[in-house]
Amino acid sequence: MINVQNLTKYYGPKMALNDVSFHVDRREILGFLGPNGAGKTTTMRILTAFTPPSAGIVKVDGYDVFTHSLEVRRQIGYLPESVPLYLDMTVREYLDYAAALRQVSPADKRISRTLEQVDLEAWAGTRIGKLPRGIRRRVGIAQAILHNPAVVILDEPTLGLDPKQIMDIRRFIRDLSGEHTVILSTNILSEVEQLCNRVLIINKGRIVAEDTPARLIARLEGGERIRLQTQHTPPQALDMLQALPPVARVQKIQNNVFEIEFIADSECRTMVAELVVQQGWGLLELRAIDASLEDVFLELTGESEKQG
């Protein structure tokens, strides 16, 4: 559906995207994950033919974004991060206007259906300027899906919303899957885990990882980590744990709580347990720690070094 090859984008002398390549399949939900300023919005703006690429080829449904910009725009529904709306219009007027410019027909039917889809019927007659932020975001989404586009691109769709609103928006996005190809950007990791089939982690204008959320997590879980809590430990406990053969690293999290990293062998858990019992430290907790997407993200974007 979408094919991006060696995409590079400069804003003046500043490089925003550096040789980015990826593809998106039909009806896939792809997440762009990355810190602010990583290049997520720039990539989306290029996909939506808002801004042209400096180099590289970007095709949506076979149409080049630069040479066939109008055809590309017909295929795409886009919610920019700033959620641009005409505040002087009512929700219905706004959708009427967008429907007319997109030549949606029959417009009335489509608008009613879209209002229903994003739960906006009650607000249809309200001036957009008077709407709360979460509802405005829904109006933006309504505009993006109004013409039943093949591709829906949502830039930070849940940014700045309260938990209830976030849940609503996520539900709408989940409803879109199966009918549309969806690309969304976020810097909330759990969102990607919940919504996306596949994740692109972008940092400093480059793709640093591309996989399913589950496999990205698995990738980081090379070794095994456990958390150990005891009733009391002598000062030399750290060294004693460290001395166990399969242990790679031990960290004292707080008094009597340790995080132990192994070289990948599940037998080691018994060894730790035996040691604790032998020494009479009083075992309170011993459990494996799953790596989270957060860890993957921090590792890949190099943030983990900064945080020690």
Next chain:
Amino acid sequence: MNIVIITRRELTTFFLSPIAYVAGAIFLFVTGLFFYFTVAVDGQAGLGQVFSIMAVMLLLLAPILTMRLLAAETQSGTLELLFTLPIRNAEIVVGKFMAAFLFFLAILTPTALYVFILTWFGSPYLPAIIVGYMGLILLAAMLLSIGLLASAIAANQFVAATATIVTVAAVWIIGSLGLPYTDTPGAGFGYLTIQEHLTYFMVGLINVTDIIYFISITVAALFLTTRVLELRRWH
């Protein structure tokens, strides 16, 4: 088709905008006052002087009508929306220009009353009045297109309005640099100045060069506006 949709949307906004009404009302009030003076006080059965005042008023009216058209879209970010809809820059520009132009015609329409009053009580030379209106409408098109260009360039509406007034005032007076010395290089300014081309219309004379002057500047300004929008995409 897209042009019509954009024009309709912008016209609606004009008709709901207090600023546009106030500006239109002031335009009609001042020109009405001058109509009263020329007819009742001076006893003339012509609109020549009224047209001149309308032209001066237009210098202020045009920026007020156009300042919002593109600058507000840049300010609010809705330009990003328009840019990702399947419409061309030229359609955006022409659609918005037509809205301002039609709204100006709506403001101008009540002045037809002056013509009725003149023909009722006197016998004005109608062709001269028609030519005068023609000149005024051509001038309006030109000033509105310059205003639209400023609105595309400027970061906000007030900068757009100020830039338009300064530019237009400069073009208005630039001719006086050259006019008194018709044999000096400065004489070239004479062609650029608005007054030079407007004068003949105001007295009822049609000159092809004058028509070309107004239309060519209008088209050039609209074309430049589409290019400025294109630049906005590239940042």
